[in-house]
Amino acid sequence: MSTIEAGRSTYLHNFYPTEPATGAASDDSLVTAGQNEGEVVRKAWNTLIDSKLIEWGRDPSLLEDDELIPPSRAAIQRAVDLAIRLRDEEKLPAPKRVVPDGDGGVVFERWEGEISESFEISESGGIEYVLCRNGSVAERRIVL
Amino acid sequence: MPAGDGHDPISDEEIVYRRVPEHYDYYDPNSEHPVAWIAFRPNQKDTGGLSVWRGKYLSAPEAAAKRAHSGKRYYVIALSVGRLREIGISVEPTSEDGGVGHASLTNMNYHSYQESKNAIRNWAEKITAELVEQVHGPFVAT
Numbered sequence: 001m002s003t004i005e006a007g008r009s010t011y012l013h014n015f016y017p018t019e020p021a022t023g024a025a026s027d028d029s030l031v032t033a034g035q036n037e038g039e040v041v042r043k044a045w046n047t048l049i050d051s052k053l054i055e056w057g058r059d060p061s062l063l064e065d066d067e068l069i070p071p072s073r074a075a076i077q078r079a080v081d082l083a084i085r086l087r088d089e090e091k092l093p094a095p096k097r098v099v100p101d102g103d104g105g106v107v108f109e110r111w112e113g114e115i116s117e118s119f120e121i122s123e124s125g126g127i128e129y130v131l132c133r134n135g136s137v138a139e140r141r142i143v144l
Numbered sequence: 145m146p147a148g149d150g151h152d153p154i155s156d157e158e159i160v161y162r163r164v165p166e167h168y169d170y171y172d173p174n175s176e177h178p179v180a181w182i183a184f185r186p187n188q189k190d191t192g193g194l195s196v197w198r199g200k201y202l203s204a205p206e207a208a209a210k211r212a213h214s215g216k217r218y219y220v221i222a223l224s225v226g227r228l229r230e231i232g233i234s235v236e237p238t239s240e241d242g243g244v245g246h247a248s249l250t251n252m253n254y255h256s257y258q259e260s261k262n263a264i265r266n267w268a269e270k271i272t273a274e275l276v277e278q279v280h281g282p283f284v285a286t
Contacts, residue, residue: 062167063168068165068187097169097177097180098169099168099182100168103185109180111176130265137261140262
């Protein structure tokens, strides 16, 4: 298993229950709900990529600051690549927060209850996956 | 504001302000987690620790204006020094680095982050989840 796959499996495990939801009216309704949900998820990713990541790359002055370091081109490109992969191959929900890390990188973050997960993309384009439980780091691994 | 050079010891009763640019999205009042932990991640410039400003010397709008870019907007996160110290964070006056009223969270520095990312992340998570007293702003820098 590659390192990116290792990171992905935990991400999947935490946000996608292994047991299907019960109480659905019919198989058809499940399919329809799934398709609609997929469109919503894809739209959220597209908004993130087009309105945020590409804009950051197009106009670095958007993130000028004396104390914080804006994302590098390598970090932005890696963030776009990761977003496309999570959208198209893993079909995961979009992150709840995507922000510059203030040190030349970008962070994707999702949370659900006591768990939060993030992909931390460094200035050089490296990626770390971090899982927190109740506000404490439970796992950190280099993905790429 | 009191007179002085800002080298006086910081008491537990003081409030310090952490300034964050609005355009970095580190604060979202509509989020389940309004303040992002990343606002407390040291970067390459934070060799002496994360910068904060002492409420004893500066108001929140004045803290927002420090090192600000004209026309940009900034939030100011208010933190209790005593509560920061309770979880192990050192808060020291560093007016030599940023003028009167400047202080640093000295053990949240770039070197310590590189040494132990998890420990700093845990502190950052704790600060944002439990220690934020108030968020002021946004204030427009002139």
